[in-house]
Amino acid sequence: MNVNDMPIDDAGSWLCTHADDSGKPSPSTRLQVDDTAEWRPFEVELRPPRRTLRCPDCGTYWRIWPSDKVARPSIEWNVAQRSALATKYRRDSRLDISQVVDALSHRFPTIMILQQQGSWIADDDGLWWFSLPDTDCRIQVESMNGDCPFLVEAHGIARLRVSTVDELIRLISEYVAGVSLKDE
Ligand SMILES: [Zn+2]
Numbered sequence: 001m002n003v004n005d006m007p008i009d010d011a012g013s014w015l016c017t018h019a020d021d022s023g024k025p026s027p028s029t030r031l032q033v034d035d036t037a038e039w040r041p042f043e044v045e046l047r048p049p050r051r052t053l054r055c056p057d058c059g060t061y062w063r064i065w066p067s068d069k070v071a072r073p074s075i076e077w078n079v080a081q082r083s084a085l086a087t088k089y090r091r092d093s094r095l096d097i098s099q100v101v102d103a104l105s106h107r108f109p110t111i112m113i114l115q116q117q118g119s120w121i122a123d124d125d126g127l128w129w130f131s132l133p134d135t136d137c138r139i140q141v142e143s144m145n146g147d148c149p150f151l152v153e154a155h156g157i158a159r160l161r162v163s164t165v166d167e168l169i170r171l172i173s174e175y176v177a178g179v180s181l182k183d184e
Helices: 079-084 096-107 165-182
Strands: 013-019 025-032 051-054 061-065 069-072 113-114 125-130 138-143 152-156 155-161
Touching: 025 079, 096 113, 096 165, 138 165, 152 165, 155 165
Parallel strands: none
Antiparallel strands: 013 025, 051 061, 061 069, 113 125, 125 138, 138 152, 152 155
């Protein structure tokens, strides 16, 4: 189990909790296993199967293991995808990495933030990649549970251990701002 995991109830549903852009709690959306799609990345049938669903109200990409009754949200940011979905909310999450994603997506709306995808429920997925489109800016951030401390790696940055959210936000902001300047 992962701290962000949501149990699926007997009716086959779980809640996606939301906040608005200013962080104010907003109405949740109840998601249903019946609405999920099978996830079969390599044309191989997974046993037990993993399914996926994107929340229509915040755009969160959920990974679902129905046989384990677990739904797990990905913590990501993709502004193009969000505009295409015309989403109203952000997912409300208290993890340190969620605060970092929120702060950086406000500061650099075009930043792309992707989380590692595991096929299996026990796979380690505590890896994130921050990048800027059309640049070679790429930062890797690692934390097994999504909370501090984080290990940060980027071209020109030796592997660094960062122990607070503010420090991580500042480090990535400076790196991204530096790359943006260089490319202008
Ligand atoms: Zn949602």
